Amino acid sequence: MSDTSFPDATGRFGPFGGRYAPETLMAALAELEAAFRQAWADPVFVSEYHRWLREFVGRPSPLYEAVGLSEALGIRILLKREDLNHTGAHKINNTVGQGLLAKRMGKPRIIAETGAGQHGVASATAAAALDLECAVYMGAKDMERQGLNVVRMQLLGTEVIPVTSGAGTLKDAVSEAMRDWVGSVASTHYVIGSVVGPHPFPLMVREFQKIIGEELSEQLGDVKPDVIVACVGGGSNAMGIFYPFLDSDIDLVGVEAAGKGIETGKHGASLGHGTPGVLHGARTYMLQDDQGQVHEAHSISAGLDYPGVGPEHAYFQDAGLARYESVTDREAVEAFHLLSRIEGIIPALETAHAIAWLQREAPALAGKTVVVNLSGRGDKDVQEVVGLSSDPGL
Amino acid sequence: MSTALASMFATARHAGRPVFMPFMTAGIPDQDSSPAVFEQLAADGADAFELGIPYSDPLMDGPVIQAASARALDGGMTFLGGLELAGRVAGSTGKPVIVMTYVNPILQAGPDAFAAEAAALGIAGVIIADVPFEESADIQAALAGHGIGMALFAAPTTDEQRLRAIAEAQPSFIYAVADLGVTGRRQETSRHLEGLVRRIRAVTSVPIVLGVGISTPAQAETAAAIADGVIVGSALVAEVLEEGAPRSGAAFAAAVHGTAR
Numbered sequence: 336m337s338d339t340s341f342p343d344a345t346g347r348f349g350p351f352g353g354r355y356a357p358e359t360l361m362a363a364l365a366e367l368e369a370a371f372r373q374a375w376a377d378p379v380f381v382s383e384y385h386r387w388l389r390e391f392v393g394r395p396s397p398l399y400e401a402v403g404l405s406e407a408l409g410i411r412i413l414l415k416r417e418d419l420n421h422t423g424a425h426k427i428n429n430t431v432g433q434g435l436l437a438k439r440m441g442k443p444r445i446i447a448e449t450g451a452g453q454h455g456v457a458s459a460t461a462a463a464a465l466d467l468e469c470a471v472y473m474g475a476k477d478m479e480r481q482g483l484n485v486v487r488m489q490l491l492g493t494e495v496i497p498v499t500s501g502a503g504t505l506k507d508a509v510s511e512a513m514r515d516w517v518g519s520v521a522s523t524h525y526v527i528g529s530v531v532g533p534h535p536f537p538l539m540v541r542e543f544q545k546i547i548g549e550e551l552s553e554q555l556g557d558v559k560p561d562v563i564v565a566c567v568g569g570g571s572n573a574m575g576i577f578y579p580f581l582d583s584d585i586d587l588v589g590v591e592a593a594g595k596g597i598e599t600g601k602h603g604a605s606l607g608h609g610t611p612g613v614l615h616g617a618r619t620y621m622l623q624d625d626q627g628q629v630h631e632a633h634s635i636s637a638g639l640d641y642p643g644v645g646p647e648h649a650y651f652q653d654a655g656l657a658r659y660e661s662v663t664d665r666e667a668v669e670a671f672h673l674l675s676r677i678e679g680i681i682p683a684l685e686t687a688h689a690i691a692w693l694q695r696e697a698p699a700l701a702g703k704t705v706v707v708n709l710s711g712r713g714d715k716d717v718q719e720v721v722g723l724s725s726d727p728g729l
Numbered sequence: 730m731s732t733a734l735a736s737m738f739a740t741a742r743h744a745g746r747p748v749f750m751p752f753m754t755a756g757i758p759d760q761d762s763s764p765a766v767f768e769q770l771a772a773d774g775a776d777a778f779e780l781g782i783p784y785s786d787p788l789m790d791g792p793v794i795q796a797a798s799a800r801a802l803d804g805g806m807t808f809l810g811g812l813e814l815a816g817r818v819a820g821s822t823g824k825p826v827i828v829m830t831y832v833n834p835i836l837q838a839g840p841d842a843f844a845a846e847a848a849a850l851g852i853a854g855v856i857i858a859d860v861p862f863e864e865s866a867d868i869q870a871a872l873a874g875h876g877i878g879m880a881l882f883a884a885p886t887t888d889e890q891r892l893r894a895i896a897e898a899q900p901s902f903i904y905a906v907a908d909l910g911v912t913g914r915r916q917e918t919s920r921h922l923e924g925l926v927r928r929i930r931a932v933t934s935v936p937i938v939l940g941v942g943i944s945t946p947a948q949a950e951t952a953a954a955i956a957d958g959v960i961v962g963s964a965l966v967a968e969v970l971e972e973g974a975p976r977s978g979a980a981f982a983a984a985v986h987g988t989a990r
Contacts, residue, residue, distance in 0.1 A: 345863065355832055355859045357789045358882035359906055361891070500795055506786070513788055518910030520886065613833045614786070616859070626808040627834030628785040 341650065346534020346617075348650035354533040355613045360513075363520040368535040370440050375542060380439065387431045388546065391464060392421045394428075396547075398554040398706075403677040404690075408697040411704040413560065414680070415551055415576060417711065424683065424711030425547060425572045426457035430526055432543035434461035437524035444468040444523045448512040450477055450505030450568070451638035451685060452484025453711055454528030459493035461526075469493040472511045476503035477637045483715050502631045505568075505641045509615050529569025530645030533616030537645050544575030551706065552579050558704065564588040565708035566688040567659060568603065568639035570648045572710035581656055589648065590692045592634035593661035601633035605644040606652050606659040614643035620652070635664035635719070636684035638711075666691040671713060671720055683711035684719070733825045733853040734878045734901045737777060738936040738957055747953040749985040750938060751978065752779040752829065752912075752962030754794060755811040756801030758973045763806075764817055766969055771822035773975070774982025778818060779856060779940075779960055782811035782830040789858040791913030793963040797970055808834040809846075816850030825853035827880065832860050832868075840871035848875035854901050856880045862895050869898065880904045880938070883929055885921035896933030903935050904960070907952065908942035913963045915942040918951050926955045946977070946984035953985040 341348040354364060374380040388394040396419050401412040417425040430447070437445050445467050449455030455471040462469030471488055475497045478485050488495050501507035509531070516525040530537045530544070551563075563580060565573035567589035577587045594602035602608065609620040612627060622630040622642035634640040651657040662670075667684055670691035675681045682690060689707050693700065713720075741748045751770050756763050767778055783798035783806050790798070806814075812828065819826040828847070835843045835857065847855065855872055857865075862881050869879045878901030883892055885906065895903065905926060908919035919942055929937055939952040940960030952959045965975040 353864060354861065355864055356861060357859060357884075357906075358861050359884040359886055359909055361861050361863075361884075362886040362888065500799075501785070510786055510788055514791070514911045517789065520909065612836060613831075613859070615788075618836075623833065623837070625837065627837035628802070628808070629833070 341647065342534060342538050346538070348647045349653065351619050351646035351649040352534055352537060352617050354616065355618070356533040356616045357517055359517045360520060364533055364535065366440070371436060371535055371539050374436055374439055380435065384432055384435055387435065388428065392427050392431060393419065394546065395550045396420055398551060401678050404674065407677055408693060409702070410693065410697060410700045412693065413704070413706045414709040415547060415706060416709050417547060417572065418680065418682065418686070418709050422453070422457050422460050423714065424453040424457065425544065425575060426454045426528060427460065428546055428575070429528065429540050429543040429571065430454070430457040430461040433524065433526040433539070434465045434467060437467060437526070438465055440524060442522060442524040444519070445526045446470050446472065446512050446515050446523055447526045447528060448472045448505065448508035449528065450474070450508065450640060451636065451683065452477070452481040452488070452715060453638065453683070455495070456484050456487050458526050459488040459491035462493060463491045470496055470515070472496050472498050472508040472515070474503035474505060474508050475499045477505065480719050481637055481715055505637065506629070506632070513615070529571040530574045530647060531569045531615055531617065531643060537617065537647055540571050541574045541578055541647065544571050545578045547572065547575035547708065548577065548579035551576060560585055560706045561703040562586045562588055562700065562705040563708070564590060564689045564692060564705060566590050566639065566685045566710060567606065567644060567648060568592070568641050568685060570645040572708050574645060574647060576708040577651070577657055587657035588692065589657055589659040590688045591659055591661040592636060592639035592688060593663040594633040596663055597661065602661065603632035603634040603639045603641055604661040605642060606648060607661050611649070617646045619643055619646040619649045635667060636688065638683070638685040639688065660692055662688050662691040662695065666695060668720060668723060670694055671716070680709070681713035681717070682709060683713045684716045686710045732876065737825055738902065741776070741957060746987070747956060747985055748776040748938070748958030749774060749982045750777045750779055750958050750960050751775050751965050751981065752781055752940070752960050753969070754781040754783055754797035754801055754966055755814045756783060756804055756806030757797050757966070757969050759804050760806060762973065763814060764821065766975060767818040768821060770975055770978045771824055773978030774986065775824060775978065777825040777827060780811070780815045780818065780826050780828050782808055782828055782834070784831045784834070787831065789911055791911040791963060793914070793967045793970070794912050797966045800970065812847060812850055812852065815852050819851040819853070827854035827856055828852055829856040829858065832857050835868060840868045841874070844871040844875040844877055847877055852877060854878035854880060856904060862898050865898065882906055883925065885909055885925050889928065889932065892929055892932050896935055900935060902957070903929055903937050905929060905937050905939050905956065906941045907939045910942065912941055914944035918948045922952060923955060946980045949981050950984040953987065959985045
């Protein structure tokens with residue numbers, strides 16, 4: 336039996352989570368928690384959020400029977416089409432929610448971090464629609480590999496701020512956004528993009544993303560899947576689709592980035608191959624050395640290139656509520672091609688990790704019914720993948 | 730509570746002479762020259778040190794200390810190496826050394842093992858940038874068990890109820906964050922300075938040390954007039970990064986001690 340009353344009053348999911356934040360932010364985190372709990376209990380706010388999801392985001396997203404892929408792999412495969420949301424990924428469910436909350440709190444400015452650029456675009460979009468000022472922190476390396484999304488954010492009126500510290504990826508963008516927030520907290524809300532960070536962020540982002548699983552539950556009708564699978568970087572799309580099914584006997588599988596291979600050390604598999612520690616304000620599984628310095632992650636997918644993971648996933652893993660596997664860059668790229676050719680759906684490289692796991696595990700899954708959270712579309716990755724076909728290192 | 734820190738603050742208060750506590754990253758300008766930086770600051774008039782152990786993800790730090798951390802780590806400085814340096818500086822200068830770190834390395838070592846190691850090295854106190862008082866109890870207890878003090882933070886955004894709770898946790902001193910924002914240089918003295926100190930004094934007699942954004946001797950003098958101690962970080966760290974040694978240590982010491990002309 337799972338405990339869905341988590342997090343507790345201190346923001347903990349069992350031994351994970353918490354609020355390891357500079358004192359300067361503590362008042363803002365308390366204010367945010369109070370504002371969120373009040374808004375989420377207010378039918379007016381909730382119906383406004385659902386109106387935005389319906390009319391602006393385009394929800395509900397379809398559940399699609401992937402006949403071609405099913406035949407190819409010998410598994411019945413249903414795709415939860417988050418890629419069809421406005422801006423092309425699940426991220427907008429959360430940014431619309433947090434944008435509305437920022438307005439309710441009277442904060443005229445939002446900031447966000449982004450890896451693949453999807454959360455940045457979703458934040459920029461919500462900011463434009465809700466008349467909020469917006470700045471997005473993005474690693475310099477990610478700006479290179481996700482150039483299209485940089486332009487999209489700029490078109491939406493957002494300032495994209497390059498982050499050159501560390502490896503110039505998602506971890507460094509989160510750190511830089513938090514530094515901004517430490518100084519700007521009076522006028523600014525930090526729209527964190529995943530179920531990570533100090534309490535109440537993991538709770539709040541879960542609540543704004545669980546619409547995915549709630550819709551799925553209705554759309555399934557009498558169909559009873561054996562497995563629900565989703566990719567995991569920070570873990571927001573997986574959390575959104577897993578959470579309403581925690582008490583079912585469905586096998587919940589998160590797929591992390593094995594990067595160039597777990598044995599090379601160049602990967603993003605914090606749950607599968609990390610150890611507990613504190614990263615970005617929460618205790619969770621993370622990649623680190625024996626003296627507690629954070630390791631750089633590696634993944635071909637900027638959205639999974641992160642050395643930590645949401646604390647509630649850490650709890651799920653230890654409590655046996657979900658399990659976490661990983662696939663390599665190479666397997667993900669293969670799956671990217673497979674889904675594009677067979678189904679006419681170009682997935683995000685992040686999402687391709689979930690497809691790749693299916694492809695690898697097909698013999699064991701024969702005859703079963705599997706739902707894949709198709710968390711995002713892959714337009715942003717086309718250039719990267721084309722460039723890779725000639726990369727002998729992959 | 731560390732007796733070294735308690736007696737330092739008691740003496741300072743008795744003499745009406747605030748404590749000058751420079752912050753310096755361990756391992757800059759390079760590992761070999763790092764001890765000499767602290768020794769020079771002691772000669773300049775430092776009463777104690779905040780020794781920054783370089784961390785891969787220094788959330789609370791601005792560009793100068795980020796750069797210092799990165800340079801120190803690239804030069805081979807480690808968490809344990811930083812602790813050893815702190816012990817060496819405590820020995821060679823006879824001044825209390827308070828190490829500043831982020832929480833994760835302490836959790837990896839285990840709070841009790843960390844406290845034992847720090848005590849064996851002669852470290853007087855610990856400041857943990859990402860531990861607010863809600864998350865501090867276990868670590869503070871482990872440190873206290875080995876006679877090591879811990880500072881807790883108060884910020885301009887900390888309300889009266891929190892200030893009371895922070896004071897009740899009995900830190901060795903309250904690190905009052907003089908300005909919103911990460912560590913780094915500021916053009917002007919924070920407008921939050923006096924109000925924050927007044928609000929803390931209203932609820933506790935725990936010593937108050939002001940830090941963050943104090944980057945000129947004039948700002949340090951203003952801060953020293955109202956606090957028990959003053960931390961100067963980025964301004965001195967920048968000098969070590971750029972010139973290999975802290976040039977203005979003596980000027981800051983004089984400003985804090987009220988002996989500037």
